[in-house]
Amino acid sequence: MTDVSTSLSWRKMAAPVGAVVSGLDVRTIDNDVWSELDALFVEHHVLVFPEQELSAADQIAFASRWGSLVRHPYAGMEEHAEIIELRNKGRRRDVNQHWHSDMTYEHKPPKLTMLYALEAPEFGGDTAFANQELAYASLSAGLRAMVDNLAAHHSAAGLAQLYREDPAQAPRADHPLVRTHDQSRRRSLYLCRAFTERFVGWTxxxxxxxxxxxxxxxxxxxxxxxxxxxxxxxxxxxNRCLLHFAVHDHGDEPRTIYRLQVEGESPA
Ligand SMILES: [Fe+2]
Structure with a gap:
């Protein structure tokens, strides 16, 4: 593909979103390769690097090139608080089985999420993505003019109930309904069924x-x-321009993932 000038070996993942980068060990990249990866990331929104052999520290080092990592006070690993281990064992369904962008109820939601698979089912357990630049661009001029001027109220109250926490204490934040990507300047819809409760100023x-x-x-x-x-x-x-959905259709087949997130700016 030639839409981003690069020495990388890559192919599109699917028509609406994604690039698969082959033959690259992410432990060995220099600043020039990182710049090319970042350009590919801004253009295609999902990057897939198959056949990596990473320790938790390797994953942290690679992700840290994009910024400071989110640290979790409770859920992080003992030695690496930046990483959460996601396992399906003993769970009937995944709590991430809904369309969302990560933590939109925070004032500064993480700009990117990075997952590394240690165990994967033979079939199922996919992660689905939806491109919100396309979703915004395909609205009519009339509806675009309306959503351009709205803000939305996001809340983790539903999530808190799922975890049997007090919904009244759940974090909340208002963000523009359409956000502008801080690197590409492209505009995306920014709402999701999981966390968006209402428009600001509307019931x-x-x-x-x-x-x-x-x-x-x-x-x-x-x-x-x-x-x-x-x-x-x-x-x-x-997370600035995508929704995602963890499809839990693999029953008890083991799936173990290391997840981390890079801090983001306030959506604008
Ligand atoms: Fe998520």
Missing amino acids: KDESRPLMEYLFHHSVRPEYQARHSWSVGDLVMWD
């Missing part, structure tokens, strides 16, 4: 019809792609 009842329309529109099949995991896959995606 929940008033918000619901237009929000429902946008929830459906934002995940139309032509904006979507899925990644099927193999052991050794390292995958990073851009």
